[in-house]
Amino acid sequence: MKKKLVTTLMALVLTLSLAMPAFAYTEYGLLYDATDLLDTDFASTMGENTMYAFTERNAVEIRVDVVDDLEDETIEDYARIFYDQYEYGYSGTDNGYLLMLFLTEDDTGLAYHDYCVICGGDDQEFLSGSLPSLETALDQWLNEAAWSGDLNQDNVSFQAAIQLYVALTDEYLSGGTGGEPAAETEPGAPIGEESDLSTPCVQDTAGLLTAQEWEELEQKAREISQQYQCGVYITTVDDYQDYAGTIRDCAKGIYQQLALGYGSGKDGIMLTLSMADRDYWLLAYGDFGNTALTDYGRDAMSKEFLDNFAENDWYGGFSDYLEACAVYLQAAQDGNPVDVGSDSKPLTMGQKVLGAYGIALAVGLVIAFLVCRSFKAKMRTAVEAAEAEEYVPAGGVDIHVRQDHFLHTTTSRRKISKDSDSGGTTVDSDGFSGSGGKF
Known part of the structure; x- marks a missing residue:
């Protein structure tokens, strides 16, 4: 009995020890980070706001999953497992994109290993038309050289890649959701070629x-x-x-x-x-x-x-x-x-x-003029008096004497220098x- 209890406890400890890495992750809405090392402010803004807005606008769900273990699968197969097992995609059509990055922690920050972009849903054939050009654009940020600096530089590369991923898929889909490509966009046409x-x-x-x-x-x-x-x-x-x-x-x-x-x-x-x-x-x-x-x-x-x-x-x-x-x-x-x-x-x-x-x-003066003109028209019945005394009130006029004495004045002068700036642009050696x- 005692031996059986010890065996059970050891199995439990082993199970918990294997399960611990699974808790070291963070979900930011539509962005999943298994490394827990990405910039939290950026990840939450993108995953909980920008990517949700993209999804509702295009009726195509867009996701990012950052994993640190492929469990002996290829990254394409692992991404497909995630997409199917967790039922990714827009409600009713399952249309969606998934960008999966395989990253692990190293001495300087995050080591880049691989990435892939997959799509799924009723309109998968149309959505897949954007993948070749999208991957070409992402290659500039998803490579080992771009992730060879410190953690801050790794986050810059990550942020550039994610914003590029969202912006270019949005550009591809604009005007052409619901399974029909935009009239001016052919599936597989280079994204961003026209806009540079x-x-x-x-x-x-x-x-x-x-x-x-x-x-x-x-x-x-x-x-x-x-x-x-x-x-x-x-x-x-x-x-x-x-x-x-x-x-x-x-x-x-x-x-x-x-x-x-x-x-x-x-x-x-x-x-x-x-x-x-x-x-x-x-x-x-x-x-x-x-x-x-x-x-x-x-x-x-x-x-x-x-x-x-x-x-x-x-x-x-x-x-x-x-x-x-x-x-x-x-x-x-x-x-x-x-x-x-x-x-x-x-x-x-x-x-x-x-x-x-x-x-x-100006508007106020016009209004004032019109009001005064109206008052003047109402006073046309007034008659000019012939004698000055008729303008004096009944109690007479009480005049007080007031004297002002001029003492002195002060004048100050300041030289105004002319602006000698000739204009133009100062450009450095770079x-x-x-x-x-x-x-």
Whole structure:
């Protein structure tokens, strides 16, 4: 009896010891992390907001599973087991995508091993048309070299891959859900070839935006980028010191590592926020990017969004930034970039306020004129008196004497120096221009 009890207890201990690794995972809605080492803010924003919004909009479920053990299966077979066993896919059709990553912990962070993307459901044949181009795009972030740094760099690679995965599948499906491809999209056609934007324009690592806000800003940024053939980007990080020694180097590093920019010249404009100490950096790259965003123009553009950020209005600030980018890029395209001495200078906030007051004042004067005119019409029965005494009240006039003595006056003068700034853009040896500060 005692021997049987010991055997039972040993079996229980062994079972629990084998089961312990299964508890070391975290689920963030549609994103599953078995390593428990990924950035929690980013994972929760994507898995619980962005990917759910994608699913409802396209009627196609999108998932990400990060595993640390394939249990002697190939990653494709393991992904299919997950998809079928856990009944992935949109309700009623089972349509869905699953990106599975095989990662394990190492001395520096996470070691990359393999990945795959599968799809399923009633419209699997159509959905699979996007896989070749999607995998080609993901290869730039899902490889051993991209995961050879520290944990922070591994998370940057992960975030870039996931946002790219969501953005490109969304682009493929837009206008063509329900089993019928979009009229302008053939299954298997290269994703992003027409737009030349293989990476999402909005990289919200700090999690400042809701899913809907991210989608609206992403769409607007892509439209502007495509219209002017110059990438327009937004990036947010928790702390730039996790990436580089300065906010400037952090912004430049993100631009280079994510291979941002439009066309062969990699033209682009990017606004980066670092939330730890509320730093920002506004940069430009490429011939057209640097032409559109002059030294004077950067200072003027910053005023468009800093007032929003001061009140923690992130969506409003980013929206104003994108609108300003469209104005500046149009001016540069017309050959008259916003700069010192140009006639395309945008209105400052003070000028906008004064303009609004001016309009209100004009309307008020018109109304006052009409009211006074109405009063005057009612007083036409009044008759002018012939004698001055008729204007004196019955009790007479009580006049008090008042004397004013002029003593002295003071005049002060200040020399106003002329602005000798000749305009243009100061570009560093790496091809970047930029400036920043606090918000």
